[in-house]
Amino acid sequence: MTTKSPDQDLIICRCERVTLGALVEARRAFDVSSGRELKLVTRASMGICQGRVCHAALEALYARWFPPGRDVARPRPPARPVPFGVLPSLKGDDADG
Amino acid sequence: MSASVRVIVVGAGVIGAATAYYLQTAGAEVTLFDRADVGGGTSSRSDGNVLAIDKEPGYDGVLALRSQELLAQLADDLGPFEYRAPGSYLVLDSEDELDPARSWVEQERAFGLPIRFLDRRAIHAELPDLADDVPGGLYCASDATLNPLLYTRRLIGAARERGARVRPHTPVTLKLEDGRVSGVDTLSGERCEADVTVVAAGVWTPVLTHPLSLLVPIRPRKGTLLVGARGPLHGTAKVMEFGYLMAKFGRTRSVPEEFERYGVALVYEPTASQNFLLGSSREFVGEDVTPKEPVMSLIARRALRFYPGMAHSLFIRAYAGLRPWTPDHFPLVGPVKGVPGLMLAAGHEGDGIGLAAVTGRLVADLVLHRAPVVDPGPLDPGRFTSA
Numbered sequence: 001m002t003t004k005s006p007d008q009d010l011i012i013c014r015c016e017r018v019t020l021g022a023l024v025e026a027r028r029a030f031d032v033s034s035g036r037e038l039k040l041v042t043r044a045s046m047g048i049c050q051g052r053v054c055h056a057a058l059e060a061l062y063a064r065w066f067p068p069g070r071d072v073a074r075p076r077p078p079a080r081p082v083p084f085g086v087l088p089s090l091k092g093d094d095a096d097g
Numbered sequence: 098m099s100a101s102v103r104v105i106v107v108g109a110g111v112i113g114a115a116t117a118y119y120l121q122t123a124g125a126e127v128t129l130f131d132r133a134d135v136g137g138g139t140s141s142r143s144d145g146n147v148l149a150i151d152k153e154p155g156y157d158g159v160l161a162l163r164s165q166e167l168l169a170q171l172a173d174d175l176g177p178f179e180y181r182a183p184g185s186y187l188v189l190d191s192e193d194e195l196d197p198a199r200s201w202v203e204q205e206r207a208f209g210l211p212i213r214f215l216d217r218r219a220i221h222a223e224l225p226d227l228a229d230d231v232p233g234g235l236y237c238a239s240d241a242t243l244n245p246l247l248y249t250r251r252l253i254g255a256a257r258e259r260g261a262r263v264r265p266h267t268p269v270t271l272k273l274e275d276g277r278v279s280g281v282d283t284l285s286g287e288r289c290e291a292d293v294t295v296v297a298a299g300v301w302t303p304v305l306t307h308p309l310s311l312l313v314p315i316r317p318r319k320g321t322l323l324v325g326a327r328g329p330l331h332g333t334a335k336v337m338e339f340g341y342l343m344a345k346f347g348r349t350r351s352v353p354e355e356f357e358r359y360g361v362a363l364v365y366e367p368t369a370s371q372n373f374l375l376g377s378s379r380e381f382v383g384e385d386v387t388p389k390e391p392v393m394s395l396i397a398r399r400a401l402r403f404y405p406g407m408a409h410s411l412f413i414r415a416y417a418g419l420r421p422w423t424p425d426h427f428p429l430v431g432p433v434k435g436v437p438g439l440m441l442a443a444g445h446e447g448d449g450i451g452l453a454a455v456t457g458r459l460v461a462d463l464v465l466h467r468a469p470v471v472d473p474g475p476l477d478p479g480r481f482t483s484a
């Protein structure tokens with residue numbers, strides 16, 4: 001996904017509207033040392049799709065910017081968004097509304 | 098006037114960050130280490146509540162109020178960290194809680210907190226999304242909220258601007274020489290000397306002090322949070338249930354046994370990014386931070402009991418963190434008798450975000466031999482560790 005002259009307005013994370021320029025700037029301003037740190041200060045990949053759309057682009061940037069082994073997130077539940085209303089019936093409890 | 102005291106701070110969570118900030122600002126020469134990311138421990142797996150409403154009158158309350166004052170100052174002095182002080186609510190589950198809630202209000206007002214009781218009419222007027230059968234609540238005007246990770250980073254950023262050295266991804270061990278802690282060793286064998294070494298390593302503090310035969314009674318108390326998608330919020334106020342106080346102090350509540358077992362009580366926190374966080378749970382289950390289904394389910398049930406309209410909101414993520422618990426719910430802050438060169442600043446359980454400011458300031462006062470911002474006596478590590 002490398003481009004010759006990256007456009008700073010390019011949206012990397014759609015859900016949270018994080019541009020390439022915002023990532024570059026946050027990395028500098030906060031002296032960020034890893035992908036997870038950058039994620040937490042910009043919210044990139046923390047939107048409703050949980051990074052499914054932006055994950056690959058972010059990984060490519062992180063690989064360029066940070067030493068290996070400092071990467072991000074293991075997947076977190078749920079696999080995809082669900083209404084809170086279905087949670088009470090998860091296993092291990094009898095739902096009571 | 099302080100000459101340049103060299104201080105090493107171990108742990109770049111919110112406590113180490115505030116400690117580094119206040120020390121460096123006061124003229125000390127600080128090096129801050131973390132074995133991993135800045136704020137990568139409990140401080141990035143937390144709510145951002147800065148509460149006085151849930152503190153007991155007396156020293157507990159004094160600490161919270163002093164920290165709220167210092168924080169208001171930091172909000173002016175540092176870059177933005179989503180700080181706001183809208184107050185907070187405690188809501189009641191049943192009429193049985195009316196009397197305990199009224200007496201809590203009385204005792205807190207007598208102590209000087211800006212807190213008031215809200216009857217059925219008043220609570221529903223202020224929180225229209227609440228379930229109809231909620232019989233009342235409490236409101237505390239001084240309570241604040243912030244983004245814990247940004248707050249941590251702003252403190253560290255300001256310390257760095259003033260000359261502090263910040264070294265993430267560098268695990269260290271304490272170096273003991275002639276009966277005193279003389280600094281730290283890094284994994285790669287580098288030796289770093291300091292006049293004082295402050296251990297602010299949260300739940301991992303006992304691992305650092307263990308080789309000195311110093312037993313620190315901090316245990317990880319897991320807490321799980323659920324994140325709701327951006328969308329219509331269920332009110333912009335921060336709301337907890339009165340029973341949260343009971344869960345926090347380990348007292349009996351009148352809820353089904355499984356809620357007690359996992360210490361589940363409602364905490365609803367709308368965030369600056371327009372989504373919301375739901376908590377919370379309290380469990381002793383080691384260092385596992387995987388969110389578990391029964392606990393997520395109980396948290397959701399508790400939330401739906403108070404906010405039925407939440408059934409249609411989208412749940413997008415869950416995560417858990419480890420609160421650094423201590424037997425008397427107070428942190429260990431200050432020098433360790435019998436081990437010169439060492440200070441502790443750890444064990445803030447569910448209040449580390451709120452108490453970071455007063456803790457950092459107190460450590461700086463103690464290191465630099467200034468008049469302490471609060472009485473350090475009740476926080477003396479010596480109450481647990483033997484001399």
Ligand SMILES: Cc1cc2nc3c(=O)[nH]c(=O)nc-3n(C[C@H](O)[C@H](O)[C@H](O)COP(=O)(O)OP(=O)(O)OC[C@H]3O[C@@H](n4cnc5c(N)ncnc54)[C@H](O)[C@@H]3O)c2cc1C
Binds near residue numbers: 146
């Ligand atoms: C679900 C949940 C909700 C919470 N909500 C709130 C709230 O609303 N308000 C509030 O005030 N508090 C809250 N808390 C509590 C708060 O998060 C903690 O009290 C606080 O984050 C503790 O900060 P710390 O700096 O002591 O620990 P940490 O943030 O864990 O920092 C310790 C650091 O030490 C580092 N470290 C460990 N060992 C070494 C080593 N050998 N060398 C170098 N570095 C090392 C770690 O990597 C870590 O970064 C909550 C906690 C949880 C889990």
Ligand code: FES
Binds near residue numbers: 015044047048049051
């Ligand atoms: S595109 Fe980044 S979280 Fe959805």
